[in-house]
Every structure is written in C-alpha cells, then in structure tokens.
Amino acid sequence: MKKIKYLIVMLFAITYSCQDYLDVIPDNLATIDDVFANRAAAEKQLYTCYSYLPVPGSDVTAESGDELARPQVFDNNPGVRIAKGFQNTNNPYFNFWNGNNGGTRMYEGIRNCNLFISRIGEVQDIQEFERENWIAEAKFLKAYYHFYLSRMYGPIIINDENIPVSAATDAIAPERSTVEDVFNYVLNLMDEAIPDLPVSLEATKFGKITKAIGTSVKARVAITYASPLFNGNPIYTGFVNSEGAPFFPLTYDESKWADAVTACEEAIEACDEIGLSLYLPSEYVSPKPQSDITLLKAGLRGRVTEPWNSELIWGSAEAAQSNAVQTESMPKLFPHLRNPVRSNRGLTMRIAEQFYTKNGVPIDEDPTWDFNNRFKLRTATTEDQYFVQPGQETANLHYDREPRFYADISFDRGTWYGNGREETDDAWYVNGRFNEYGSRSEAALWSRTGYFPKKFVHIKSKVNSDGSSFAPIRYPFPYMRLADLYLLYAEALNESNATPTSQVYEYVDKIRSRAGLDGVINSWTNHSIRPDKPTTKEGMREIIQRERLIELTGEGPRFWDLRRWLLAKEFLNKPIRGWNVSTQVAGAETYYQVKVLNNDKFGNFEEKDYLWPLATNEIINTPTLNQNPGW
Structure with missing residues (x-):
C-alpha cells in the first residue's frame, strides 16, 4: 500500500x-x-x-x-x-x-x-x-x-x-x-x-x-x-x-x-x-465485581476500552494506537526495577475540577461540598474504600465526587481496579509522592500533574509481576461514540428552541443515568445554588457544554468544542495547574501544594488562535x- x-x-x-x-x-x-x-x-x-x-x-x-x-x-x-x-x-x-x-x-x-x-x-x-x-x-x-x-x-x-x-x-x-x-x-x-x-x-x-x-x-x-x-x-x-x-x-x-x-x-x-446503544455497566461481565460501585466504575471504563462495544460508532483501525495511549496513561502500581509503562499522560487539575460532585452538579454550585477548602487534606475512612485508600491522606478534591471522576481519573492514594486485581477488597492504590514507586522517575516517565487518565486503560491490561513488560488489551480508540452523538443532539435541540424541551433533558439524562447520576432537573433543583439553571436556554447550554467536557475527557472533542463555542479564549488563557509532584520532600503536606506548571496563551492578538x-x-x-x- x-x-x-x-x-x-x-x-x-x-x-x-x-x-x-x-x-x-x-x-x-x-x-x-x-x-x-x-x-x-x-x-x-x-x-x-x-x-x-x-x-x-x-x-x-x-x-x-x-x-x-x-x-x-x-x-x-x-x-x-x-x-x-x-x-x-x-x-x-x-x-x-x-x-x-x-x-x-x-x-x-x-x-x-x-x-x-x-x-x-x-x-x-x-x-x-x-x-x-x-x-x-x-x-x-x-x-x-x-x-x-x-x-x-x-x-x-x-x-x-x-x-x-x-x-x-x-x-x-x-x-x-x-x-x-x-x-x-x-x-x-x-x-x-x-x-x-x-x-x-x-x-x-x-x-x-x-x-x-x-x-x-x-x-x-x-x-x-x-x-x-x-x-x-x-x-x-x-x-x-x-x-x-x-x-x-x-x-x-x-x-x-x-x-x-x-x-x-x-x-x-x-x-x-x-x-448501537450506550454501553452499560451491566454489560461488564468478566468477572463482575462484588460491589455495585466497583461494577459501575468498571463499566464506565468499558465505554471506551471494551473493544468494539455497543456504543462505538467509529473507532480507529490503528488498534496499536490504544497500546500507546494505555502505556502513557497507566501509573506504576508496584515497585519494580524496570519501567514497562511510560506514565506521562498527566491530566490537568482543571480537568479534575470539572467533574461533578456525587450529587451531579459542579463543585462550585453544590452547597454541601466545601469548594473553598478543596485543596486541604483529609484522611480516608473505611467508607471511602472504593475511592481512596483507607487511613491515607489525600485532598478534599478527591472525595464525594461523581462515579466518572473515579472511573476516568487516577490520583495519589486513589483506588485502581484491574491489573490482575478484579475484586473489590483487593484493589491497587496509586502511591505517587516523593520516593514512592508511582512518583517521578526518569525525565519522561511521570505525570507532571499527579493525575492519570484511567479511562484509557483496559481493566485487563497488565504489567507483569516482575515489571518486565506491559500486556495491554487492544481496542479501537474512538473517533465518535454514541454519547457524543446524543449530546450533540441535545445541544442542537436546545439551540433551536426558545426554552429547553423534554427531549433535551432526555438525551442528557441518558448519559447521566449511565454514569449513576440523577437527571438534570432533579439534580439542580435539589443540590445546586442555581436551581433554575436547567429551565433556561442559556443555563441548559452551559450544562450541556459541561456534560460534553466531562463525558468526552481526553478523547478529542474538547479541543474543537471550545473553539466552535467561541470559549477557547476564556478557557485557554488560564494557568495549567497540578500537584507538587517534583518535590524532593516526602509526605502529603509538600505533595499536596498546587503548582502552576504552564501559563498557556490563546489569542495573543485578538482571537487569531481560533484559526x-x-x-x-x-x-x-x-x-x-x-x-x-x-x-
């Protein structure tokens, strides 16, 4: 050829x-x-x-x-x-x-x-x-x-x-x-x-x-x-x-x-x-975890990583591409002499902050979630065991979040289901602080932010016990999923009517329901300081846009969406932040300091960067x- x-x-x-x-x-x-x-x-x-x-x-x-x-x-x-x-x-x-x-x-x-x-x-x-x-x-x-x-x-x-x-x-x-x-x-x-x-x-x-x-x-x-x-x-x-x-x-x-x-x-x-239909957690069968929340997280990962699943509209025939993405997205979960995973695809703190609270609304809209103290430390209890390692400290930002946060993002002291451990009571935990096996090692083999896109690593992809190799499960990386199409439809319906119609809510709620969240109306009515937000065209536009940014994290649409919405100048002129991963002092106090990593710039001359x-x-x-x- x-x-x-x-x-x-x-x-x-x-x-x-x-x-x-x-x-x-x-x-x-x-x-x-x-x-x-x-x-x-x-x-x-x-x-x-x-x-x-x-x-x-x-x-x-x-x-x-x-x-x-x-x-x-x-x-x-x-x-x-x-x-x-x-x-x-x-x-x-x-x-x-x-x-x-x-x-x-x-x-x-x-x-x-x-x-x-x-x-x-x-x-x-x-x-x-x-x-x-x-x-x-x-x-x-x-x-x-x-x-x-x-x-x-x-x-x-x-x-x-x-x-x-x-x-x-x-x-x-x-x-x-x-x-x-x-x-x-x-x-x-x-x-x-x-x-x-x-x-x-x-x-x-x-x-x-x-x-x-x-x-x-x-x-x-x-x-x-x-x-x-x-x-x-x-x-x-x-x-x-x-x-x-x-x-x-x-x-x-x-x-x-x-x-x-x-x-x-x-x-x-x-x-x-x-x-074609949305890939549901109930479709994950190999084997089914003991707890409902672990099954939900496993199923949510499968919406991207399960090969040719029911949701995939168009996937890349370059199946080896998923191997590269997986090795860049997987943290080191246990000590070994070699490094078969690259672990350098660091999600930014902005992405971690965009996911909802467990109540299905933005973290700065939920009055029960302490937004101002999101960077302070908290010790996990046994009630947090499905999300954070019990007895360990991590930031408030990592508690009481929606299921997609835990399915899609990996962070220090967070649980990792997979890599040979598929039972709820036998999870891996990420240890990413100074001198720990998941911390910075070689110049190119670490997460600069402290976050990894877990959503791209198949649950059965595995680093061998001696650390000599990585055996990823191949899957077609998505050009387009059904969730993407449903949210496009909701957006088009919302923009073509004076006020949101029942179909707008229906197609957004299909995605939210699969993610274990209540519908838009109930979530904002019961848990947001802006309860009327979903009732207006402008408010619903904001909700749909955020839903797209969350659901399709890391898959590509965000880059083009921010441009077509004329929001790139607003989003992309803000500092890129992460945790203090480069510290050479052990402990949670030094690691959990917010650091500005880059000062990205967009539209230095009016809005030229849109083209x-x-x-x-x-x-x-x-x-x-x-x-x-x-x-």
Whole structure:
C-alpha cells in the first residue's frame, strides 16, 4: 500500500506553486493505469485514501489544549508549543495544509480520493454494489478531509476534481472558498455518499465507513456549521475575498440549528438500525465485581476500552494506537526495577475540577461540598474504600465526587481496579509522592500533574509481576461514540428552541443515568445554588457544554468544542495547574501544594488562535491566497 501511495505522490510532484493542494494530472498515466488494473490493486488505492485520517488520541487535540501536561522533555512537541502560544507563520505547528511539523498532507489525501473516484469505473472485476460502496467511502473521506481543514483554517480551497496539465494558469492558482461554500460542499458531498455506504460491516472490515458513521459525522459537521465560530461571528468582519465577499457569515442563522437537529435524528436512526446503544455497566461481565460501585466504575471504563462495544460508532483501525495511549496513561502500581509503562499522560487539575460532585452538579454550585477548602487534606475512612485508600491522606478534591471522576481519573492514594486485581477488597492504590514507586522517575516517565487518565486503560491490561513488560488489551480508540452523538443532539435541540424541551433533558439524562447520576432537573433543583439553571436556554447550554467536557475527557472533542463555542479564549488563557509532584520532600503536606506548571496563551492578538495560520511561503508562492486575521 505504501509503495502505491508514494508512487502516486511522485507522479504528482510538479512545479506549480499550488502543487500542495491541487491534483494536476501528468500526461503519462501508464503507472496509474496499473493501480486500477484490477480489484485488488484498486482496493489498495482505497486504503490509501483512508491512510490520511488523523489518528485519535495522538493528533492535534492530544496536547494542544488544556487537558494534558507532559513532562518538560516534551516541551518542543508541536501541541505543547501551540498550547503555550508559540504558533507561528514561518513553520506552523500541525500544518495540515502543507503536511509539515506534525500535520499530514490532507490535500494529498483529497487528491487520492479524487483519483480513486475518477478511475474506479474502469475496474472490471468488481461487483457493482461494491463499486458503489467504494465510491461512497471515497466521497465521504474527501468531504471529511475538507471539513477537517475548514475546522482548522476556516475558508479553504475546495479541491473537487483533478486538473489537467494543459489547464490555464488561473485554474492552478485558486482562491479560498467562503466558509458557507465549504460547509455546504461538505454536507452535500456527504449526502451523496451516505445512501451508498454499507449499513454494517463484517469484523475484518471494522474501521471502514458505514452509514452510521457517515450520518453521525455529518451531524458533527452540521453542529459545527451552526456553532458561534462559523455562524454570525463578528470577529472576522473585514476578512473578505478578492470580490469583497466575507469569508465568514456575519449574520446569525438559527435555521442551521434546525438542520443540525435533522442531521442528528438521521444519525440516531442509523445507529438504532444496527443496534448501537450506550454501553452499560451491566454489560461488564468478566468477572463482575462484588460491589455495585466497583461494577459501575468498571463499566464506565468499558465505554471506551471494551473493544468494539455497543456504543462505538467509529473507532480507529490503528488498534496499536490504544497500546500507546494505555502505556502513557497507566501509573506504576508496584515497585519494580524496570519501567514497562511510560506514565506521562498527566491530566490537568482543571480537568479534575470539572467533574461533578456525587450529587451531579459542579463543585462550585453544590452547597454541601466545601469548594473553598478543596485543596486541604483529609484522611480516608473505611467508607471511602472504593475511592481512596483507607487511613491515607489525600485532598478534599478527591472525595464525594461523581462515579466518572473515579472511573476516568487516577490520583495519589486513589483506588485502581484491574491489573490482575478484579475484586473489590483487593484493589491497587496509586502511591505517587516523593520516593514512592508511582512518583517521578526518569525525565519522561511521570505525570507532571499527579493525575492519570484511567479511562484509557483496559481493566485487563497488565504489567507483569516482575515489571518486565506491559500486556495491554487492544481496542479501537474512538473517533465518535454514541454519547457524543446524543449530546450533540441535545445541544442542537436546545439551540433551536426558545426554552429547553423534554427531549433535551432526555438525551442528557441518558448519559447521566449511565454514569449513576440523577437527571438534570432533579439534580439542580435539589443540590445546586442555581436551581433554575436547567429551565433556561442559556443555563441548559452551559450544562450541556459541561456534560460534553466531562463525558468526552481526553478523547478529542474538547479541543474543537471550545473553539466552535467561541470559549477557547476564556478557557485557554488560564494557568495549567497540578500537584507538587517534583518535590524532593516526602509526605502529603509538600505533595499536596498546587503548582502552576504552564501559563498557556490563546489569542495573543485578538482571537487569531481560533484559526490556524497559513505558512508564509504558501502566501508568497500563491498570491491568490490571503493570510488568516491576526497572523
């Protein structure tokens, strides 16, 4: 597959200044003809179209936001540089336009899709239904790559077809299309593809695009198009094309939310058709823990880590990716000479604070939870044994929290169910203070914050007793789960009505109920200092947004959600905090001091960081392009 991919790239390597995003067909097509000589060769070309998908869990979202803080040795990673406000036009980080500095050549992926669509009709030894499926897959991927680019750059160049060598110069020096044109193009192309996508696939084909995937991703596109960044955004007034037309729609259009509602309903129907449902704790059976709370925590971890579970809409076919995420997310649970886990994916304190109290409301809204003293120490009793090691001290922040907090986050003196111990009364406990086996060791092998994303480690993933190796259980890291779709639907419903409807509560409460929480109305009425919050459109918007930030922690949506909501400037200009993990003094008192680790920066010049910059050389080489505002 790689040889074919590289061969195509070589054939397209011509000298026009816009070669990075246009597919110019060479005169001699003999070698490309070989690619479409038969079914087997053509299928390899289809897989090449798939190969440009960013791998979730390690793409731009992993380190560029405010969820993770890596050890200092990672400070030159593209994502960390973006988070610290060091994005630039000279050599942009995660440059998906040109394929540099951590970004893949996404326009090259579009070119390969165009090539496939234009030539697959020539293949003889293929059944017609399969040809239709493959064309639909390539169309969907082409649409998705355009969406991915627009989500980053705003107005982009629509690359819909191949351009012959004999084309006039103005055909090879295009302008960026408006945001309206790009999103309409993407949605229309997805509409073309979806009817011919397969309803379901046999196990060996998981990872390929199905109708449920197509409709669900279309729902995400429609939601993004309706969101504040792309719908009546005044930030980009004056950002216009050569004809003076605004690149961004300056007038808010409420009908886009109604369209998003329809798209979500079509996606939910497609998911229902193949039996997708929220993965419930009752489905965890291997073996069932003795206590209900341990079963709940185990089941909640399974919503991400159980391979091909009932909730997964679209998962990465790069199953090995989950191995990498797991080894970075797992703390050292017992002393050993070797270090088979990397233990460096540190969740920030901001993420720990965003989870609800046990009453299902924010920690600063629950009058029974001592928010002002959340960093003070408390000794765990036997009543806390399912969450914190009895007799040990940890911060108040780690007590009386919702089940997802304990299922998704690992912290010093917190319980760890798994790694060979699957009974309630035989749990591991994380020991992360100075000179303890879970503390800082090598420069790259520790959590800088003191928190680990437990949600990504399969319960049966295990470090051998002698510490010589780590045996992770592979699973497809999610591009999209049903919980994500349900919350998108609730958001679209809320935004398209004057006040929240019963369906808004219904779909948010589906996620909350699975997490062991009461419904929104009851929780806020009985436990919040803002009891009327769920009754207004604005209050419910805040609740839905927080629910997404909690439920999808670490999976990628937060990075894009904060941008489309125009909340990134508010969230990402705050210090990144963690515990005093680097202390060389033993004991809880020195460890449990809040430390500022980074001062992340966003929007140093107005709100420029909402969009990626184009590389300066790209602007120089292609004068018809113009730079994004502020860059």
